[in-house]
Amino acid sequence: MIRLQIAIQLDYEVSATGSDFVFNIHAAQTARQHVLDEQLTLSQPVAYRVENEPSSGNRLLRFSAPPGQLQVNYRATLDVHHFIGSPELIPEVPVAKLPPEALVYIYPSRYCPSDRLHQLAMREFGSRWQGYSRVQSICDWVRERTTFASNTSTSQTSALDTLLDQTGVCRDFAHLMIALCRAINIPARFATGIDYGADPALGPTDFHAYVEVYLGDRWYMFDPSGTAIPMGFMRFGIGRDAADTAFATIFGSVKTHAPVIDIQAIAGADGRLRQPFHCGRALSTDG
Amino acid sequence: MIRLQIAIQLDYEVSATGSDFVFNIHAAQTARQHVLDEQLTLSQPVAYRVENEPSSGNRLLRFSAPPGQLQVNYRATLDVHHFIGSPELIPEVPVAKLPPEALVYIYPSRYCPSDRLHQLAMREFGSRWQGYSRVQSICDWVRERTTFASNTSTSQTSALDTLLDQTGVCRDFAHLMIALCRAINIPARFATGIDYGADPALGPTDFHAYVEVYLGDRWYMFDPSGTAIPMGFMRFGIGRDAADTAFATIFGSVKTHAPVIDIQAIAGADGRLRQPFHCGRALSTDG
Amino acid sequence: MIRLQIAIQLDYEVSATGSDFVFNIHAAQTARQHVLDEQLTLSQPVAYRVENEPSSGNRLLRFSAPPGQLQVNYRATLDVHHFIGSPELIPEVPVAKLPPEALVYIYPSRYCPSDRLHQLAMREFGSRWQGYSRVQSICDWVRERTTFASNTSTSQTSALDTLLDQTGVCRDFAHLMIALCRAINIPARFATGIDYGADPALGPTDFHAYVEVYLGDRWYMFDPSGTAIPMGFMRFGIGRDAADTAFATIFGSVKTHAPVIDIQAIAGADGRLRQPFHCGRALSTDG
Amino acid sequence: MIRLQIAIQLDYEVSATGSDFVFNIHAAQTARQHVLDEQLTLSQPVAYRVENEPSSGNRLLRFSAPPGQLQVNYRATLDVHHFIGSPELIPEVPVAKLPPEALVYIYPSRYCPSDRLHQLAMREFGSRWQGYSRVQSICDWVRERTTFASNTSTSQTSALDTLLDQTGVCRDFAHLMIALCRAINIPARFATGIDYGADPALGPTDFHAYVEVYLGDRWYMFDPSGTAIPMGFMRFGIGRDAADTAFATIFGSVKTHAPVIDIQAIAGADGRLRQPFHCGRALSTDG
Incomplete structure (x- = not known):
């Protein structure tokens, strides 16, 4: 806690x-x-x-x-x-087994036109071992290819733009990761909070956008921008992308x-201060 | 009934x-x-x-x-x-008064990138009398400019494409009308059913897509393709656009x-057959 | 002179x-x-x-x-x-009669994807009297719909963006006008110079982009941005669009x-100063 | 010969x-x-x-x-x-040394929006040894990622679409290769001919599109679709892309x-039949 x-x-x-x-x-x-x-x-x-x-x-x-x-x-x-899971034990969920409320998160949305990315996602990730680690590899791929830079994107920037321009802010990283997940039928949604632990060199503490992906039996957090400490995230909203989660x-x-x-x-009720830290385990704040 | x-x-x-x-x-x-x-x-x-x-x-x-x-x-x-209303008595709803469940339908979606159409929608419809008649004028504008033609659009065709190419099927007409409504902050959603009463020259009876717009205190039906008789529509699904309403x-x-x-x-329970017909009044099948 | x-x-x-x-x-x-x-x-x-x-x-x-x-x-x-012509006497040139060097200017280019604008251009201008006046009406249409505003467009902004966003600088006005002309098979090219006579409120004297359209037997100048005095234009370059005319x-x-x-x-050799002025006649600096 | x-x-x-x-x-x-x-x-x-x-x-x-x-x-x-060169001896030409007539072929065009592909091309090819072999690796990359399939592209398909959809016909392969070359300032142009030696399984003998790239002191032929035998190509036209080379x-x-x-x-004048064959050397039909 x-x-x-x-x-x-x-x-x-x-x-x-x-x-x-x-x-x-x-x-x-x-x-x-x-x-x-x-x-x-x-x-x-x-x-x-x-x-x-x-x-x-x-x-x-x-x-x-x-x-x-x-x-x-x-x-x-x-x-x-937090629910804390072991990445190696968390499977992907076959489409046929997805709960109905997760289904809408495999469809394309304004900033995550995943239908356009199917071939590319299959080429990059189609043959990987299915499970949490595949989603982590998508997260890493986005982070590795994209440079965090303020004022490089606009309210019209979609995941396709970020794929090409390879630069953006947290929302752009999130859109690209979401689009790639959906492109291979993994439910992914947009979540908003605050960039706990962000490097002050990137600017003052700010709102943040990150990703939740449905794996196993719940939504797990991913931070493709890599700018903050996910264990310190609190949630304002969730949605399909920035269009409905402003x-x-x-x-x-x-x-x-x-x-x-x-x-x-x-400090909590017990007087102990538990500080968020970068951890290699799977985190979920979902019910 | x-x-x-x-x-x-x-x-x-x-x-x-x-x-x-x-x-x-x-x-x-x-x-x-x-x-x-x-x-x-x-x-x-x-x-x-x-x-x-x-x-x-x-x-x-x-x-x-x-x-x-x-x-x-x-x-x-x-x-x-059906709820049957008088078009001239049905107002638009100011954003501040929209029920929260209608709010998501003013945001852009995959096939209805309304954020790109704000200027155009303002120019065409911004100074019109606000109310059902303005929405009807959007519906008429789409119908007048767009030609119904099979196999002219694909699963990637968005409202912007339909605006430019001026051709499409019912789903494309619906996307363009929805995008234009949202562009001026009128909630609009995608609805699916069957094209009751469609001209057989357009092909055999088929699935249909139409539009529901939130006006007054409910969602009203519009059929921008003009190919069928709205009073004969039944509903399968509603959604933001064809992406989540397949x-x-x-x-x-x-x-x-x-x-x-x-x-x-x-014929109904009373033995009377009530045939759907083209009617100039406002129809809603919303609760 | x-x-x-x-x-x-x-x-x-x-x-x-x-x-x-x-x-x-x-x-x-x-x-x-x-x-x-x-x-x-x-x-x-x-x-x-x-x-x-x-x-x-x-x-x-x-x-x-x-x-x-x-x-x-x-x-x-x-x-x-300048060659100075009478607008009412200058015809369009049928495609079959275009000189081969003008043909390339009816094809789409990076910022003037005229192939996407055929339907729209036909709807707006297809039934107009053919000749200089039709091109002038395209110029006026672009100017009337588009607002001049610095820093609203980027090096990726195409005529389609300007059509939707209805804002831009001289280069964007030029791209949109060129694209609409080409969409109905009228050769149009991008020309660069200096914005002679521009309103100082728009900023200091600057480079300028305008349009040349092939009509009759030569290329005539049009300034869709309307910010300067065409009779005062000198030419640096011509090209298909800003991509090859930077x-x-x-x-x-x-x-x-x-x-x-x-x-x-x-003042010229004769000591007379001939001041450029807004004139209603057709101007060409083409050979 | x-x-x-x-x-x-x-x-x-x-x-x-x-x-x-x-x-x-x-x-x-x-x-x-x-x-x-x-x-x-x-x-x-x-x-x-x-x-x-x-x-x-x-x-x-x-x-x-x-x-x-x-x-x-x-x-x-x-x-x-043919001019036949040794790939390992053919350098790229620094921009400052390009002849003026080659310069236009580093700019983006309708179907080759190379300005959008700069980051991606730099990531994939930016650190490779500069010369013919780098261009060959672009050619191979396009061929390896793209599937030849009729009727998967349209007259509006650009290199960005082909990059995403990873399918197309010879013209699409050519557009993608051209766009990637230009994105790193290597002049590349579109050439048309006949698909000599194409596999009959792909259909009857047809028109063909291929690529010419300026290296050393001339334009060399590349066939990113890999469907035919370049030594058997004759040329109809050259241009920036399919827009001006139909x-x-x-x-x-x-x-x-x-x-x-x-x-x-x-057979030639000497009665000898010289049959085109797949050859690993650099071919040019440029003056």
């Missing part, structure tokens, strides 16, 4: 016509991620609601903001109870400032 | 290694679509299951088939209770024959 | 491994563009050569530069003798500064 | 409005390809002309045909005098039948 304390500060300047916001910055509440306490503060007295998006369980914060400065603060303390979707003209984000491992 | 009787016959030759199948050819069971009776027959004694895909409610037929001939027969009788997804090498499909309006 | 005096200053920092340069910043020498004098200065004592690219006649400046600061200065005085192609790692460019109309 | 005799028969049905044709089915006349005799027969008494396209030297046959049956017959006897470009509605093509090595 890892206890994490997070703090997010988002600053906007809403233009004259006002804007509607949909955030996914509330920590997910799952069987393995317990939110102990959380606090949301808006700098403007707007009526907001927090709703569950039914297909994903993502918690959406929604409101309409009038013109002017807007600051959103979210703080939470949460316990992450931290913030804004309708209207808004000036956005860089987010200020903090994440710390803190 | 319309009572429909449908019959589907699908023929395959499964190659030596066997194949896994996922079908979505069971009539959806919704508040407005009652399945009175249904019957599934497989020509081989395979164990199958019918599962609900949780995010869509689609009913998935799944099984593994051994090599050899395979025939799938599905027959059903169902009552469709009639059949086949894993393994299979030779496929053309489906043999029949749909008839039949 | 317009006499123009141009001055170009380009500054680079060549990295440790040195770089090869190919410039196309020498004024073209054609039957209608006479270079009276010109002067090239390089801040480093490198051996350079100026060569004619045979298929285009473009004059290419080529050299290898060692590491360090590099400044390239080019100055020229030239007379442009001002500078650099092989190796180089830091590039913004160019400093000046263009002035000056 | 190889003496070749070729015969081409093309059959069309021109629709009611007539059609304009541009063919490139005349054997090129170059310093190393001598046309000894040739004969063109058209089944209709149309006025035609044969013109040189100036930038390529391709010989274009052009005419307008009235409605009805049209048969085009072209027969020629030609001598191909065998036939037809303007108007025409029904096209499969071409009937024959090519034979025949």
Whole structure:
């Protein structure tokens, strides 16, 4: 069990016509991620609601903001109870055995057009031993070929672009890994959190995107960008790709400032501090 | 209320290694679509299951088939209770008021990259009166610009291709209309059924794809291909686009024959035959 | 006749491994563009050569530069003798009558994939009166739909992107217009020069890209970006699109500064200053 | 020296409005390809002309045909005098040393968007020994990864599609090899001829597309499809890609039948028959 304390500060300047916001910055509440306490503060007295998006369980914060400065603060303390498995014992699941809720994650999506990558994925990974290690090899392949570089991709960059340009940020690494997994019928989905443990040389603590792959009987975490420590990940949302898993979707003209984000491992109820570390085992925060 | 009787016959030759199948050819069971009776027959004694895909409610037929001939027969009788609205009274829903389950249908998907179409959709439809009539004008625009022609599109054809090539089949019309709606933040989804009332000159009765758009307080049907009679539509599945709403997804090498499909309006319990007809009102089969 | 005096200053920092340069910043020498004098200065004592690219006649400046600061200065005085035609008298040329050297300009190229735009161009322009006015209507259509905005496009932006995004710089306007012309078999090519008369609000005097279309018996100039005064254009190069008509192609790692460019109309031999102006007639500088 | 005799028969049905044709089915006349005799027969008494396209030297046959049956017959006897080099002695040419007429062949074109493939080409080939052998390894890489299959590509298929789909016909192999060469600044162009020596299992004798790469001081032939015997190639045309090197470009509605093509090595003036064979040396038919 890892206890994490997070703090997010988002600053906007809403233009004259006002804007509607949909955030996914509330920590997910799952069987393995317990939110102990959380606090949301808006700098403007707007009526907001927090709703569950039914297909994903993502918690959406929604409101309409009038013109002017807007600051959103979210703080939470949460316990992450990892399931820890042995990579060599975790098999892939034949399509015929996949649970129905995993099936949608083998289909192509906006940024993960896996139908275009079938031949390439078969060539690179088709003959590998099937199981967790094959997915790890996809993760390694993406990481090895792709250079992390800010401002090299846009909101239109798909996995095909990242395959060719070989550069991107965490979301691009995730899209490419997801697309390759789906291309050989392995369910893979997009997950969002915070880049716990990231090298400060890459910039301040930030939101993060990583991958969950369905293996054995659950979803396991992979971090193809390799920039952070997966054991320190907490989850905001899951989805097919960045299209349905954005931290913030804004309708209207808004000036956005860089987010200020903090994440710390803190001592648990027993007073012990368990620090996330790079570990070679298979991690899942799925139910 | 319309009572429909449908019959589907699908023929395959499964190659030596066997194949896994996922079908979505069971009539959806919704508040407005009652399945009175249904019957599934497989020509081989395979164990199958019918599962609900949780995010869509689609009913998935799944099984593994051994090599050899395979025939799938599905027959059903169902009552469709339409909600019928007055187009001029049906408003669009501001993003801030959309129910959370409708939100995912404003995001781009594999075949409906609506993020690429924002400027074009704003130019064409941005200044129109908002409401059902604006969506109808999108439907008409797609139909007017696009020619129905078999074998002009492939499994990789997206709404952008259809916009440029101006030709396609029902699925392509649907993708383009969906992408244009989403581009201006109107939730739109892909629905599958049978092309009731289609002109025989276009070929034998076939599966059909159409569009559902969230307006007022429910999803309304639109048929941008204009090839069939929406009042005669029954629903198999709904989804973001053809990627997650396929009639059949086949894993393994299979030779496929053309489906043999029949749909008839039949007399209801009161002995009256209510025949679907082209009607200028707004139709919904959503709960 | 317009006499123009141009001055170009380009500054680079060549990295440790040195770089090869190919410039196309020498004024073209054609039957209608006479270079009276010109002067090239390089801040480093490198051996350079100026060569004619045979298929285009473009004059290419080529050299290898060692590491360090590099400044390239080019100055020229030239007379442009326009052919001035009456738009209403200039016909399109049937494909069968096109001279062989114009044929290549009806084929698709990297940034002008006209094969993808045939249907759209036919719908928009197919039934218009054929002649200069149809080409003008393509030019107007592009200008009306597209917003000039710096840094909205990249070196990968094609005419299809500009069609969708409806924003770009002069090169993007030119690509879209060229692609639409070729899509209906009208030869169109990319031309480069300086944006004489551009609104200073768009930034300092800069390189410019415009379009030449083969009509009647020669190539006529069009400026779809509408940012400058065509009568003040001088020509560096022509080509199929920006791929083969770059001002500078650099092989190796180089830091590039913004160019400093000046263009002035000056008095001719007779002491008279003829100032370029926006004129409604058809202009050609083609031989 | 190889003496070749070729015969081409093309059959069309021109629709009611007539059609304009541009063919490139005349054997090129170059310093190393001598046309000894040739004969063109058209089944209709149309006025035609044969013109040189100036930038390529391709010989274009052009005419307008009235409605009805049209048969085009072209027969020629030609001598191909190969330059034969030793692969290990043929270097790549630094960009700074490329002749100006080769420069355009390092730029991207419609079907060879080499700008998109720079990273991938650098990864695969960037660190190889530079010279003929590196180009041969690109040729081998394309051949090894791509499956020859008719009707898997269309007139819109680019090198990126072939890279992903890993299937195509000779033109697709050529586009991918060209794009990869240009991506690392090696000039490469598209060449057309007849598939001398092709395996009859792939179909009857047909037109062929192959690649010429500028190395040392000339253009060398490569056949990435590997379906034919390069020593038996004669040249119709050269160009940037299939966009400007089509065998036939037809303007108007025409029904096209499969071409009937024959090519034979025949005895030379000395009575000796020199048969083309697969040879491991570098072949050029360039001046």
